[in-house]
Structures are given as C-alpha cells and as structure tokens.
Amino acid sequence: MPLSLRTTLLLVGLLAAQTAAQAETVFVSLEKDNALAVVDPIAGTLLKTIPVGLRPRGLALSPDNAWLYVAASDEHTIKILDADSLEEQGLLPSGDDPETFAISPKGDRLYVSNEDDSQVTVVDIAHRNIIKQIAVGVEPEGIAASPDGKWLACASETTNMVHWIDTQSLTVIENTLVDPRPRALSFTADSQQLWATSEMAGTLMVMDTSTKKIIKTISFAIPGISSGKIQPVGIAIDPQRRKAYVALGPANRIAVVNAQTYAVENYLLVGSRVWNIAFSPDHKRLYTANGISNDISLIDLDSQTVIKSIGVGTSPWGVAVRP
Amino acid sequence: MPSTKSFWRIIVPLPILLVLCSAHPASAKSHKAAAKAPVAVTAQNKTSVINIAYLGQTPLPPAVVSLLNPVIKDLGSAGAELAITDNNTTGQFTGHQFKLAHFTVPPKGDPVALFQQAINGKFAYLLTDLSAKPLLALADLPTTAPLILFDIANSDDSLRAADCRSNILHILPSRAMRADALAQYMMKKRWTKWFMVVGDAPQDQLFTEALKRASKRFGMTIVAEKIWRHQHDARRTTQSEIAEFTQIDDDYDVLVVADEQGQFGEYLDYRTWAARPVIGTQGLIATAWHPAHEQWGAIQIQNRFKGKTGRWMEERDYAAYLAVRALGEAIVRSQSNAAHPIKDYLLSPHFALQGYKGTPLSFRSWDGQLRQPVLLAAPRSVVEVAPIEGFLHPQTELDTLGYDAPETLCKMSKSP
Structure with a gap:
C-alpha cells in the first residue's frame, strides 16, 4: 500500500468526521464459512458473524432496505432476513444452486440465475412462489434488472451470450453474443446501457439497450500484471454515469473507468481475488469483497484511495450496504 | 414467445479489435485475444443440423494395478455427449442443432473400413478416438481431405511433427x-x-x-x-x-x-x-483435466458431467467435450457450417474457446495442436497450472509449452 500510516489515519479521521451522521452497515456473504459478516465500515470493525445457511453467495437488500435476501447455494433456496434483527423470516424458492440474483425495481420479484440448469427463475416475493422458469444458455450467472423495470438481462458463461428478457412476457426477446465467459451485468441508472464483463477476454463491454448491440469494448492493462490475471467481474456504475468501477479478480485491482469517455483512469489495489463490489448509499465509498485475502476493502471515491481493509471471514463473496 | 424472426436475431459485438488483429495476425501480444466475430450474424429462421461422427476403437483391457482405476466404457464419448447438450442449449438461440452418432470398432477391427462403410459422405466433422496408426490411415484417405478430424486420443509428438496432417486437430496436450x-x-x-x-x-x-x-x-x-x-x-x-x-x-x-x-x-x-x-x-x-480441478468455473462442468454420467470427468472426456464445443463455438461465431470456413475460423486468431482453465484456448496454426494450460496434479489436488508464472513468451505464455512455431517439424503439405 503506497499510503503512509499518517495519511491513512488522516483520511480515516476525515472520513469518520464526514460520515459520523450517516453510519452504514455492510453485509458480506462468506461462501466457505456458511455465514454472513456484519461490518461497521466507518469504525472498521466486524460487528458479528451469523450463520446463514450453506454456501451463501449472492445477497441484496430490498429497495426499502427492510429485507436482506441471501442465496444459500447448497440449500437451493434464498433466505429472507429481517435487515434489522437479521432473524430469518422465511425462504424463497430459487431453483437449483442459486448463485446470483437481481431484485426488480419495485421490489416485488427476484430473478435468479440457476447455473447448473441453464435457466432463470422468476420468484414472486410476496407469495413466495415461482412465477416462471426461463430457459437460457449454459451456465447463466450475471443477472440485472433495468431500473425502468422493462428488461431483465442474463449472461450465460459458456454460451457467451447476454439474453434480453422482457419482464412483461418473461420471454427471451433478443440475444447478444459477447466476449468469452461473461460474468457480471449492470444497467446504468437511466436503463439506456447495459455493461458486461468478460472474464476470459479480460474486457468490459457496453451495450446499448435500444439496439442490444455492443457500442464499446474496454480492455485493461496493468504494468507488471500478466493479462491472464486480469479477469473482470463485478461492475458498479454511479447514478450520474460519471464513473464505473470494475473488479479485476486475481489482478487484485479495481479499475476506475470514465463512464462518459470509456477511458480507464486508474487502478486501485485492493485485496486478493476481488469479485463483487457495492457502493455506499451516498455513492462516496465503494466496498469490495476479496475472496482470497478474506477481507473487504473500503475505497474513498473522491480521493480514489483505498482507506482500509477489514477482515471478515473465509471467502467473502458478495457485499450489500444498508444505510 | 415473440415472433420467431426477432427471437432468432443475434447481435454481434463490433469487431473493434479486428483492425489490430488483421494488421498483426501472428503478433497478438496477449493470449487475451477476444473472440471477435468476423462477420455479422444474420437472422436464422430455421434450424440447421450439424452431424458429428464419433469413431472409436475399443482398447484391449489394460493390466490392473489399482482397483481404484475403473474400466470406463463411455470414456471420451460421454464428454462429447455433454458438449452436444451444451451446444444445443446455445443452439436454441442461434438456430443450430448438433447431433452425435457413435461408431465403434472392436480391438482388432478396421476403423477405416467402418468409416468407408458408414461415415463417408454423411459427416463433415469427425471425433477420432483412435491410436496414431489408424488415425493416419484415415486422414490420408482422399475422401477425408476436406473434413475436420478432431483427434481426442493421442499425445504423440510425431503427429504434430513429421506425421502431421492438415485435416487433423489435436485436442490433448502433446507429450x-x-x-x-x-x-x-x-x-x-x-x-x-x-x-x-x-x-x-x-x-x-x-x-x-x-x-x-x-x-x-x-x-x-x-x-x-x-x-x-x-x-x-x-x-x-x-x-x-x-x-x-x-x-x-x-x-x-x-x-x-x-x-x-x-x-x-x-x-x-x-x-x-x-x-x-x-x-x-x-x-x-x-x-489436461483432473477431478480435483475446480477453479475458473471448472466445478460447474465437473458437476454437470458427474450429474449426467455418475462418474468423474477424465482427460479424454474433456478432450471430446472441447472438440465438440470448439466446433459449436466456430459455427456460431463464423455463422457457417461448411467445413472449410469453419476450419479457417478454428485456426484464426479470433477463435477463443472457454475451457475452464482460466485462459482462452486456441489452435496452433503450425501443427493443429490445441493451445492450453496443463494441470499439474497430485492424486487428489491440483498443485499448479502451467505455464507457470515467470515463463514468458512474446505472443502467448501458452506457447512456452510444446513445440513453438519456429521449432515445428510439421509440414502441412504432407496432407493430401
């Protein structure tokens, strides 16, 4: 870390002063601990670790932040936790081996990718039942619901496609061939673009929602890091589409991309094998789950500085932030 | 379901890197050559069927040293079957249907005779699970010259050197x-x-x-x-x-x-x-493959294979899987199903196959060898994956393994 201790302390101090009034809680799924870590990121402390089911991976908060959903992959279910008490409130059917899922903007549906069954499961949250299972390509993983509610996009890792599913009819309308082994998907806040990462080609692709075509492919290069180590996964795009942040997996970096010019502006060193990332509610900080170093990194986005890392448990997979 | 026409519409990424690639076809500095489709994918209103033959020869029973080594009857072909399923899952969106037909000769049978009798003229793509001698006899038939033979069984260096043939692609790593x-x-x-x-x-x-x-x-x-x-x-x-x-x-x-x-x-x-x-x-x-390998999504194919067959995936299953997947990928990306353009695509710098080994796989144009990482494995764990970090190569580190272009002894003109 190029940061001196004094600078770190200073930044932490500044950050604490800035955000004292808006404490937030970070939830991290721990794939190999069968647990959920609860972190106070501002204080830099792991508050507690609670058992949450077998092989927890994807997790997300409901739009009103009242509920936390956690995919317990080896229990083939998605657990509903009360986001305050973290008590389990029920189970959602998810199809086999749920890994990642997306929540509809209204918070009424979960869209789950079932990697082993080549399908997407659509779950009605209120009724806790499956509305539909949609056949997609081989090994669907990344899944995203457009903020305008119109589209559900799902990426198949082995078919190398993004499937565009109309949320009204729940059918695949179009398919976009993308670079090999697509991983994560993220819509821009205005729903006009869909961003996708390709783990094998090491690229970030920007698709136009209206044409479903790739309008830009962005590559990454880090001096001293072999291109094979650059395996982009998680994407976070700020609401104004100024910057996008991309986790580069075993390259142990977050790439900072200018979301207007598509230029790669910076690489920030975080923990080992960084896959999934999440903004703080005010979009001033970014949290990264580092699967091999067993910690999360906290990045101050104004200064583009990694402020600290917080040990959380074995194999952090997903991260969600609650105000 | 919406109208069939829009359902089959496929959007292809703009070939942004195409200009770079064509300017320096042999000097893609990284092995991260993205799979850029060279042509636009057009609307597919009807399904095209791709027939693949799997030609194997039952081996003589091996000497048994350990009871832990089971004799597997569908070795190789089970991998091909899984890839057919995967290709057809993709094919439902692209209008392709892949079909596999199995042909097996007994230990003392003649694979060439079976080919002449049952395969010739009916299949453009052939997976060969044969030893070197019958493989070469088959490859040297005038009728197999325009075909693509995927060799899933041999690691002989000679088949990539003096005995190379332009109609054979080798999937397993060479010795x-x-x-x-x-x-x-x-x-x-x-x-x-x-x-x-x-x-x-x-x-x-x-x-x-x-x-x-x-x-x-x-x-x-x-x-x-x-x-x-x-x-x-x-x-x-x-x-x-x-x-x-x-x-x-x-x-x-x-x-x-x-x-x-x-x-x-x-x-x-x-x-x-x-x-x-x-x-x-x-x-x-x-x-090339090991049951303990689980990185880079390998756990998913291990589970799919085990779910389908009830056993672990062996190296030859993996080779057969890759052969059929390579064909599927080439047909979808090149939007052709004629052997000649498919083969050009397979050997082009655009071809990038996802092989669950962390880096895209491709074919060496000089000897038809599939370029791939090699797992170094103990009986129950993967110890390291080669090429090992620090062994450098101007084009791709994968070419630090085996015969590189300047060293090749293969002269493709030997093929008919």
Missing part, C-alpha cells in the same frame, strides 16, 4: 507440452537434478524423449536414467526391489518417471531409497 509443464514446475522448485526411471513400453520411450527435450530447454541435469524391466521373480517384493533400484551413486532432487501404462510407477512413491518426490506419469502428473 512435449506435458514434459515442459513438469519441467517448468521443477525449475520453479529448483529440482534441477533428475533421476529418470523409464518403463520398457514404446510410449515410455516417447515420453522420455519429451522429458529430455524439456530438460535441455530448462537447463536441468539428468543425473541417472534407469529402465524398469518387468520380471517375474518370486523373490522380488516392491518394498525391497524399489529401495534397491533407486540407490544410485549421485544425489538427485526428484525422481522423474515415465510409465504411461501405469505398470509400476504407482509403486515408487514412499519406497525410494532416498526421500525424494516422484513426478512424471505418476506422483505429480501433467494432465
């Missing part, structure tokens, strides 16, 4: 690639002094040649080489015999064994005179 992978690891561990123990089968001699080549490339010293003879003396026991056999004058870092048939190599570990690791065809092995 040279395996030996280089092992040598890179031994170099990393500074196990530079090798004691070689070689079986008396002809294949063991071939692997020994590959190991010797690797030892030269990576500056290793072979301090001793001994041939293991199979004798039937009742006084011999493995415990005493191997301790005695492995007493040599010079010290060595590692015992390197060449025993492809598994006739004696399993007995070496823990019985050597000096406490030294065993590496080669037993102990730490170099393989």
